[in-house]
Amino acid sequence: MNKIKSPKFKAIKKAIKKGKKFFVAGHQNPDGDSLGSTLAVSSYLRRLGKEVYAFSNDRPGEDLYFMPGMETVNFSVLPDEFDFDTMILLECSDKNRGGNFEPLFNTVKTVINIDHHITGQEYGTVNYINAQASSTAEIITELFEYLKADITPDEATCLYTGLVTDTGRFLHSNSSAESLRVGSVLLSCGADIQEVNTVIYNTKPYKELKLLGRALEKLNLLNNDTLAEITLNAKDFELLGVDPRHTQGIVSQPIMIPAVEVSLLLREEPGRIAVNLRSKGKIDVSKIAILFGGGGHARAAGFKVEGAQLTEIKDRLITSVIKEISKLK
Numbered sequence: 001m002n003k004i005k006s007p008k009f010k011a012i013k014k015a016i017k018k019g020k021k022f023f024v025a026g027h028q029n030p031d032g033d034s035l036g037s038t039l040a041v042s043s044y045l046r047r048l049g050k051e052v053y054a055f056s057n058d059r060p061g062e063d064l065y066f067m068p069g070m071e072t073v074n075f076s077v078l079p080d081e082f083d084f085d086t087m088i089l090l091e092c093s094d095k096n097r098g099g100n101f102e103p104l105f106n107t108v109k110t111v112i113n114i115d116h117h118i119t120g121q122e123y124g125t126v127n128y129i130n131a132q133a134s135s136t137a138e139i140i141t142e143l144f145e146y147l148k149a150d151i152t153p154d155e156a157t158c159l160y161t162g163l164v165t166d167t168g169r170f171l172h173s174n175s176s177a178e179s180l181r182v183g184s185v186l187l188s189c190g191a192d193i194q195e196v197n198t199v200i201y202n203t204k205p206y207k208e209l210k211l212l213g214r215a216l217e218k219l220n221l222l223n224n225d226t227l228a229e230i231t232l233n234a235k236d237f238e239l240l241g242v243d244p245r246h247t248q249g250i251v252s253q254p255i256m257i258p259a260v261e262v263s264l265l266l267r268e269e270p271g272r273i274a275v276n277l278r279s280k281g282k283i284d285v286s287k288i289a290i291l292f293g294g295g296g297h298a299r300a301a302g303f304k305v306e307g308a309q310l311t312e313i314k315d316r317l318i319t320s321v322i323k324e325i326s327k328l329k
């Protein structure tokens, strides 16, 4: 146990011991890490005989419903009465990242804030923010080890889901030796990794696979094959009966092509143009997205332009990307 973690974990242990009625929540529009951590913490507290209200402001994507304990989460509905003594917020970099929690902040005695975002604010009574951690699930696993929690197989499955989704199956730059060690611990505790892999990574509806096929057929390579571009028009979505939101993962495909530095996916949506950008690593695509009113990360960014013409956006965007690529030489 490293020295920085220990005093913080000690304070969390004390707060958990003292609390009787807990409110546990992750962030709005929850991902695997937020919900997986919420479920594992709630399950552990119940095992200790505590009363728990697990909350999520929004429902997740369909692929996260396999996690054990999902039926115990209260979606969108805050309780009628606020008589909690302790609130545990996971992955919430600011006070209201999880929803409108002002009434709760006014009534609870203790707020435990656990997060791995570099922008995390210290609004809690006890704050544990570790930006070195790949995920909140990684921190919760370490905390459970500290608490000698005897992680159950179901809790391990939830935490493993958070760990693999936040690290992109241990491929993103946030995966560390510690992430892999924590993965190993969760596996030893009985995490059902087959189920996680099947549901999250190896399941795609027929329509979405057909859409991927159509997208790959429309793939263009520009600027000596350094720039990949796919445009999906309104009629592509109509023809296959899919929603423009069902394009997850498509933009990353052309990055596999050796010469490609940047991949673009342009979608014609009702009343607007939506664009996803991916970079192999040399170009910071968030800087390009900012030029169009969007944002994101160096390797993955996006933007939406309301009431715009596809061709106009496309021309400007391609020019901007080529300008960045030409700086590499």
Ligand SMILES: [Mn+2]
Pocket: 033, 034, 091, 116, 134, 135, 136, 166
């Ligand atoms: Mn996370």
